[in-house]
Amino acid sequence: MASIRSRGKKLFVDFRYLGVRCRETTNLIDTPENRKKLQKIIERMEAEIVLGTFNYAQYFPKSDKASKMMALNDRKECINTSMPSFKQFAELWFSEKEIEWRDTYKRKIREIIDMYLLPEFQGRPIDTIKKTEVLAFRSALAKVTRGKVKKPLSAARINSIMVPLGMILKEASKRYKFENPYEDIKSLKEPRTSIQPFTLDEVWKFINWVREDYRNYYLVRFFTGMRTSEIDGLTWENVDFDRREIVINQALVKGKIVPPKTQESYRAIQMSPWVYDALKEQYKVSYKRSEYVFCSHTGEPLDYNNVNKRVWHPTLKALGLKKRNAYQTRHTAATLWLAAGESPEWIAYQMGHSTTKMLFNTYSRYVPNMTRQDGSAFEALVSRSQMAQASTDKETSK
Structure with missing residues (x-):
């Protein structure tokens, strides 16, 4: 059961959610009136937790723990449902894979999921996403611009966004037995890396x-x-x-x-x-x-x-x-x-x-x-061999 406590004259809530102990400070000064007000909020929170409708970020939008707890909830729902939404499975997939990645790569994938994939697919049951929609999403990325000069995303950047999408859909199709909509979608051709060495x-x-x-x-x-x-x-x-x-x-x-x-x-x-x-x-x-x-x-x-x-x-x-x-x-x-x-x-x-x-x-x-060796080294080698052979033949003829 949640409890109300005080820290630095401010009230905070001490409660458990998804097996995790949470402490969240409020803006309420520790007064009898505010304690009563907070108690009513807690009662509503506990009811929503029991019903499974509790939204951590809605109650504590500025909390550092909000995104983590929301992800935990998505993973829980994903495990307990017969067919998760894209968002639920993406969170589960990310939590399972992140142990394999370096911190820099982890941040990169998290950014791609949050910035590009979730806005497009988050509420969709994952088995309803079609190949035509995946291709349309990729085409839409080509129209995205960035920076002050409105530079479009490069082929390399689009490919980097599509890779985690493909991995998520492939894994989901294996677990939930549906046709992978990413099957046979090839990466965009990328221009050769610009190599401009100094002399x-x-x-x-x-x-x-x-x-x-x-x-x-x-x-x-x-x-x-x-x-x-x-x-x-x-x-x-x-x-x-x-x-x-x-x-x-x-x-x-x-x-x-x-x-x-x-x-x-x-x-x-x-x-x-x-x-x-x-x-x-x-x-x-x-x-x-x-x-x-x-x-x-x-x-x-x-x-x-x-x-x-x-x-x-x-x-x-x-x-x-x-x-x-x-x-x-x-x-x-x-x-x-x-x-x-x-x-x-x-x-x-x-x-x-x-x-x-x-x-x-x-x-x-x-x-x-x-x-400046553009075949001349080989020509010189053959020439030397010919000269040596000619010399040998000449000596033999004597």
Whole structure:
């Protein structure tokens, strides 16, 4: 049974809902009159809980616990009903799957469900959703715009929204024995990732021009292929000067330290002499100030949006270099290593790729332009073989 208590002269309600103890503070001052008023509210709450019509968010709209309790209720109803609504099953599916995901991916899926899927399908019995409606929903996404310039959603973004929808419908169709409306729906074709690596001359031009306090930062980026989240989350404990290695076991995403992007992303990057010297210089600058190798003047990790706006893009503009995002430093490292003739397996490991397939699919088309080896190496090999054979034949004929 719910009880009324007082905290800081304000009344709060102590009750249990779905097996969870809940304490919710009200705006009512602790007076006899307000206690009577609150008691009537509690009696109505308890009646609705018994009838199964209690709406947590309606009673406590500002509560941090409201969304959690509403989700619990949806999952309970989903389990107890013969055919749940889309919202009920989506909440159940999310609660079962979230243990498998990183926090960043969990937030991404939660955002997609709340922002796109529930407004479209939430009250529908899940077995009544048809394939034509799924396709119509996808078409509607192509008309959604975002930002000040009203930019439409990209094919990649639309695909990322459709993936959890497909997973939810597939799982529901298996459990409740109905035809999966997502069957045979293919992903939209996405344009190839824009790869705009720097030439080696452009790399040195950038490093020699950029602000002195960011020179080490960009030198390390260009010659290690680290992702933005990896270098921004790099701490001194993961820099091994004795072994000349940078250990990647964490990343900085939206201000939080999280595990690396994939299992293969856990790796030890070898320091080239330039990277080693840059980190030694950086050690003098930031070691006593922060646990982060590259940090702000207050010791906090770098805000990549701020760095891009204040350093990266102004430097490109000042040098007359093509406008591109800072992730191109990673692409640059890969193409330079390939151009230098490094082992593809070694490069894939340095980049955090599971195989060399992605390496060749993404970067190999840039290597001929950098090495000027566009078939001439093979021609030279055959020519040398012909000359050697001719020489042998000539000696034999004597």
